[in-house]
Amino acid sequence: xxxxxxxxxxxxxKGKCSADxxxxxxxxxxxxxYSPGTGAVSDTHPSQTQKRHLEGVLNKYTNLxxxxxxxxxVLDPELGQLQxxxxxxxxxxxxxxxxxxxxxxxxxSDEFPYMFTVCAAxxxxxxxxxxxxxxQQMWMTQLQLCARRHSDGxxxxxxxxxxxxxxxxxxxxxxxxxxxxSSLDQDLLLLKATSAATLSCLGECxxxxxxxxxxxxxxxxxxxxxxxxxxxxxxxxxxxxxSEGHVKIGELTRNNTSTRHQPHSPLHRNNERLKDTENxxxxxxxxxxxxxxxxxxxxxxxxxxxxxxxxxxxxxSQLKLGMDLTRVVLPTxxxxxxxLLEMYANFMAxxxxxxxxxxxxxxxxxxxxxxxxxxTAFHEGRKxxxxxxxxxxxxxxxxxxxxxVPQDKVRPLRTTSSSPAPAAAHSTQTASNEGLGxxxxxxxxxxxxxxxxxxxxxxxCKEQQICVNTHVWTKSKFMGMSIGVSMVGExxxxxxxxxxxxxxTLPSAYARSILTVPWVELGGKVSICCAKSGYSSTxxxxxxxxxxxxxxxxxxxxxxxxxxxIVCKAQGEWNGTLEFTYxxxxxxxxxxxxxxVIKKKIRPLEKQGQYxxxxxxxxxxxxLKAGDIDAASEHKHQLEEKQRREGKQRTASSTTWKPKxxxxxxxxxxxxxxxxxxx
Numbered sequence: 289x290x291x292x293x294x295x296x297x298x299x300x301x302k303g304k305c306s307a308d309x310x311x312x313x314x315x316x317x318x319x320x321x322y323s324p325g326t327g328a329v330s331d332t333h334p335s336q337t338q339k340r341h342l343e344g345v346l347n348k349y350t351n352l353x354x355x356x357x358x359x360x361x362v363l364d365p366e367l368g369q370l371q372x373x374x375x376x377x378x379x380x381x382x383x384x385x386x387x388x389x390x391x392x393x394x395x396x397s398d399e400f401p402y403m404f405t406v407c408a409a410x411x412x413x414x415x416x417x418x419x420x421x422x423x424q425q426m427w428m429t430q431l432q433l434c435a436r437r438h439s440d441g442x443x444x445x446x447x448x449x450x451x452x453x454x455x456x457x458x459x460x461x462x463x464x465x466x467x468x469x470s471s472l473d474q475d476l477l478l479l480k481a482t483s484a485a486t487l488s489c490l491g492e493c494x495x496x497x498x499x500x501x502x503x504x505x506x507x508x509x510x511x512x513x514x515x516x517x518x519x520x521x522x523x524x525x526x527x528x529x530x531s532e533g534h535v536k537i538g539e540l541t542r543n544n545t546s547t548r549h550q551p552h553s554p555l556h557r558n559n560e561r562l563k564d565t566e567n568x569x570x571x572x573x574x575x576x577x578x579x580x581x582x583x584x585x586x587x588x589x590x591x592x593x594x595x596x597x598x599x600x601x602x603x604x605s606q607l608k609l610g611m612d613l614t615r616v617v618l619p620t621x622x623x624x625x626x627x628l629l630e631m632y633a634n635f636m637a638x639x640x641x642x643x644x645x646x647x648x649x650x651x652x653x654x655x656x657x658x659x660x661x662x663x664t665a666f667h668e669g670r671k672x673x674x675x676x677x678x679x680x681x682x683x684x685x686x687x688x689x690x691x692x693v694p695q696d697k698v699r700p701l702r703t704t705s706s707s708p709a710p711a712a713a714h715s716t717q718t719a720s721n722e723g724l725g726x727x728x729x730x731x732x733x734x735x736x737x738x739x740x741x742x743x744x745x746x747x748x749c750k751e752q753q754i755c756v757n758t759h760v761w762t763k764s765k766f767m768g769m770s771i772g773v774s775m776v777g778e779x780x781x782x783x784x785x786x787x788x789x790x791x792x793t794l795p796s797a798y799a800r801s802i803l804t805v806p807w808v809e810l811g812g813k814v815s816i817c818c819a820k821s822g823y824s825s826t827x828x829x830x831x832x833x834x835x836x837x838x839x840x841x842x843x844x845x846x847x848x849x850x851x852x853x854i855v856c857k858a859q860g861e862w863n864g865t866l867e868f869t870y871x872x873x874x875x876x877x878x879x880x881x882x883x884x885v886i887k888k889k890i891r892p893l894e895k896q897g898q899y900x901x902x903x904x905x906x907x908x909x910x911x912l913k914a915g916d917i918d919a920a921s922e923h924k925h926q927l928e929e930k931q932r933r934e935g936k937q938r939t940a941s942s943t944t945w946k947p948k949x950x951x952x953x954x955x956x957x958x959x960x961x962x963x964x965x966x967x
Contacts, residue, residue, distance in 0.1 A: 341362075341363065341364070341365060342361075342362075342363040342426075342427065342430050343360070343361060343362040343363065343376075343379070344360070344361060344423075345358055345359070345360055345361070345376075346358075346359060346361050346372075346416045346417065346418060346427070347359075347416065347417035347418075348361075348372065348414060348415065348416055348417075349415035349416075349417075356417065358375075359372040359373065359374065359375075359384070360372060360373045360374070360375050360376045360378070360379055361373075361416075361427075362379060362383075363427075363430055363431065363434060365434050365437075368388060368389045368390050368434060368435075368437075368438040369386045369387065369388055369389060370386060370387045370389060370406060370414070370431065371383035371385070371386040372384055372385055372386070372414075385414075387406055387408040387412055387413070387414060388408050388409065388410070389406075389408070389431065389434050389435040389438055390409065390435065390438040390439055391408075391409035391435070391438075391439050392406060392407060392408045392409060392431075392435045393405075393406075393407045393435075394406050394407075394428050394431045394432045394435065395407075396424070396428065397415070400417055401417070402417050402418040402419065402420060402421060402423070402424040403415065403416065403417045403424075404416055404417075404418070404424055404427070404428050406431060449487055450487060453483050453484065453487050456479075456480070456483055457480055457483075457484075460476050460477075460479075460480050463476075481769065482769070574891075575690055575728065575889070577891045577892075577895050578689070578690060578889035578890055578891050579889060579890070579891075579892060580887050580888075580889055581689070581887050581888050581889065581890050582887075583626075623676060623677055623678070623679060623908075623912065623920070623924075624676035624677060624678045624679075625909045625912050625913065626678055626679065626901075626905075626909075627678055627679045627681050627685065627687060627901035627902075627904075627905055628678040628679065628680065628681050628743060628762070629681050629685060629686070629687035629733040629734070629735065629743060629745070629901050630678070630687050630733075630901050630902075631678045632687075632733055632743065632745045632758075632760075633687060633689055633731050633733065633745070633888060634668050635665045635666070635668070636665070636691065636729065636731060636747055636888075637665075637668035637885050637886070637888075638661070638664055638665065638668070638883055638884075638885070638886070639691040639693045639729045639886055640693050640694075640697040640698050640699070640884075640886065641657075641660065641661045641664060641883070642661050642729070642747075642754075643693060643698045643727055643729065643749055643752050643754065644657055644661075644698050644699055645657045645658050645661060645754065645781070645783065646752050646753065646754045646783045646785060646786070647698070647752075651786070651788070651818065651820075651821035651822075651823060652821075652823060652846075652848065652855055654783065654786065654788065654818075654821075655790070655816070655818060655821065655823040655824075655825065655846055656846055656855070656856045656870070658781065658790055658816060658825075659816065659825050659827070659844055659846055659856065659858065660858075660868065660878070662792065662816065662827065663827070663842060663844060663858060663862060663866055664866070664878065664880050664883060666795075666810065666862050666863070667862060667863035667864075667880045667881070668885060676806075677799075679901075679905050679908070679924075680741065681735035681741070681743060681901070682735060682738075682899075682904070682927060682928075682930075682931045683735055683737070683738040683931060683934075683935075683945060684734070684735060684899050684945070684947070684948070685734070685735045685899050685900075685901055685904055686732065686733060686734045686735070686897070686899060686900055686901070686948065686949065687731075687732075687733045687734075687900060687901040687902075688730075688731065688732050688733075688890070688891075688900065689730075689731050689888040689889060689890045690728055690729060690730045690731065690888065690889050691728070691729040691731075691886050691887075691888055691889065692726040692727075692728060692886075692889065693726055693727045693728075693729055693749075693886060694725075694726050695725050695726060695727060697884075697886075698727065698752075727749050727751050727752060728749065728750075728751070729747060729748070729749045730747065730748055730749075731745065731746070731747045731888070732745065732746050732747075732949055732959065733745035733746075734947055734948060734949045734950055736759075736947040736950045736952075736957050737761070737945075738931070738935065738945075740761045740763070740776075741761050741762065742759055742760070742761040742777070742957060743759070743760055743761065744757075744758070744759045744947070744949070744950040744957040744958075744959070745757075745758050746758075746949070746950075746959035746962060748962070748963050750963065753783070753784040753785045753963065754781075754782065754783055754784070754963075755781075755782050755784075755962060755963040755964070756779055756780065756781045756782070757779065757780050757782070757958055757959055757962060758777065758778070758779030758780075759777045759778070759779075759950075759956045759957040759958075760775050760776065760777035760778075760779075760794060761775075761776050761777060762774070762775060762776070763776055767798075769800070769801065770798050770799060770800050770801075771798070771799040772796060772797075772798050773796060773797045773798070773799075774796045775793075775794035775795065775796060775797070777793075777794070777956070778791060778792065778793050778794075778956070779791070779792050779793075779794070780792075782962075782963065782964050784963060784964060787820065788818055788820050788821060789818065789819070789820070790816055790817070790818045791815075791816070791817050791818075791819075792814065792815065792816040792817075793814040793815055794814060795810045795811060795812045795814050795827075795829045796810070796811050796812045796829075797809070797810055797811075798810075798811055798831065809829075809831055809832060809839060809840060810829040810831075810840070810842075810862060811829050811830070811831040812828075812829055813826060813827070813828045813829075814826075814827045814828075814829070815827075822848060822849045822850045823846065823847065823848055823849070823855075824846075824847055824849055825844055825845060825846045825847065826844065826845055826847075827842065827843075827844040828842065828843050828844070829841075829842050829862065830842065830843070838861070839861075840861040840862055840863050840864065841859075841860070841861060842858070842859070842860065842861065842862045842866075843857075843858065843859045844856075844857065844858040844859075845857050845858075853871070854871070855870065855871045856868060856869070856870050856871065857869045862880070863880060863881075864879070864880060864881065865877060865878070865879050865880070866878045866879075866880065890902065893906060904927070905927075907919075907923040908920050908923045908924050908927070911923060
């Protein structure tokens with residue numbers, strides 16, 4: 289292979305030498321020299337070393353032709369780019385391709401002699417070959433120096449920006465609290481919050497770039513020249529990087545499940561028996577006392593009022609980016625008229641879809657049905673377009689309800705026939721059917737811990753031998769003009785008839801535009817995994833980009849891990865229309881807004897216990913409905929003070945809080961009388 293290498297220095301003439309760098313005479317450049325084996329380029333002017341201009345012919349691997357091609361490469365140290373052309377004569381034209389070197393990774397490869405890879409932060413990469421080891425080392429050294437110089441420059445800019453933002457904050461906070469120009473001036477508070485949010489976004493972008501470089505570099509290291517053949521696990525077309533990412537996540541989840549969830553294994557269950565006599569005798573709800581719930585909890589507010597905005601601005605001025613909001617008391621007017629425990633119950637608003645999971649004929653169908661249920665469960669949990677915060681449950685608070693589900697309604701959203709009934713036909717069914725039997729689905733939730741604020745909830749149907757146990761706690765973070773809420777924890781769905789367990793996680797939630805009309809979106813990647821069957825699913829909730837793009841997008845894949853086969857795909861909006869495509873070629877559209885909602889049943893307030901959510905928060909709820917924010921704040925304050933007093937009393941008497949319905953197992957919380965324990 290006949291290669292040429294041109295090396296030029298800033299402020300010097302360009303010297304041209306052959307690719308045979310083994311000849312010492314050919315290693316000499318007019319203003320510098322390369323020393324083989326040292327891993328560095330020496331220069332008579334060290335200050336110019338990191339700005340060396342390099343150009344020459346290298347072999348580039350191309351997926352298009354599945355082979356190596358000679359291309360003319362130019363390293364531009366000022367732009368921080370590696371560009372390539374068809375040949376040297378075309379280098380004055382537009383480059384055929386380029387890689388930004390800021391945050392990039394340069395590494396040798398043992399796949400071919402003298403091969404190395406250059407991986408950019410955006411995920412693009414070049415696979416290159418030099419003519420010998422000296423040429424390989426020279427290119428790698430100069431690329432690494434250029435990448436480091438531009439990356440350090442970005443970090444320096446970020447550091448300067450952080451310093452300027454800090455000076456701005458100090459200048460505002462040093463102003464008097466009163467007067468024509470005060471530290472509480474709305475415009476200054478908005479400037480302070482906006483500058484902090486902008487800086488946070490820039491920092492996140494830099495972090496994402498660095499993370500992408502590491503991920504892409506690992507991907508290249510393990511690809512072993514598979515090229516475009518790596519996405520042949522399915523005969524469907526899909527983005528290569530996305531499908532390979534799902535493969536890794538699915539395998540990782542499957543491998544971890546076997547060790548993380550041993551407390552739920554059949555062997556553990558045989559040895560597990562309830563020892564807590566107090567919890568064993570806990571009172572159960574008499575279903576004959578329950579009535580159909582008539583509350584809709586719709587949030588009709590259109591946005592933040594001017595006087596309320598002043599309160600929020602004052603609050604924001606006291607917060608720092610990334611601050612945990614768990615112990616921050618938020619204004620009462622942003623509260624939603626229900627407890628967080630009740631919001632979790634609303635995830636079961638389509639109990640017929642939930643119960644249909646266990647009647648799937650095959651493990652594949654059961655996993656697909658669970659994913660269908662999962663994707664349709666979130667829209668009813670959010671009430672209204674305005675982002676409001678449910679009540680923080682107090683320690684010991686509980687919420688219980690049931691659903692009566694007509695047996696003829698328990699059918700999957702997808703049938704096993706080649707011509708399934710359309711979703712519209714299912715959506716026109718009513719939620720009641722006279723003369724036919726019903727399944728009863730029972731839900732129990734309890735606040736089992738205060739710090740961290742852990743909620744446990746459990747749902748079961750004995751007739752169908754299906755139950756789900758979840759423990760989760762919310763971790764809120766201030767993000768400038770948004771508030772992010774991470775859902776820490778996991779749930780386990782048990783299908784006792786099939787002896788299957790489905791471990792799943794929950795997405796994060798974000799309250800956006802908190803100074804104007806706040807709205808909620810979900811974000812993040814969650815996993816669903818059944819270790820026994822080998823099926824897993826990755827569900828991605830996509831947050832809206834800064835410019836353009838749709839809101840509330842979600843995508844999902846169901847995969848059979850042993851064969852690496854994708855058996856189902858889904859895309860759409862979690863609060864709108866979802867389109868499912870199955871490996872059989874069948875496709876189906878589900879409109880979540882047209883799915884029938886079966887109302888839960890709950891006991892009247894007078895028959896509820898003092899710590900049941902509706903009764904506990906009744907005065908706060910009534911005041912919010914009446915628009916009396918002061919009264920709502922006072923009732924809320926009384927509940928919080930009572931919780932603090934009880935906490936201090938337990939501390940003084942060295943008493944440990946003991947939940948009524950849940951017991952701690954490992955890092956999680958499990959319902960004390962769950963179906964798998966009584967099986």
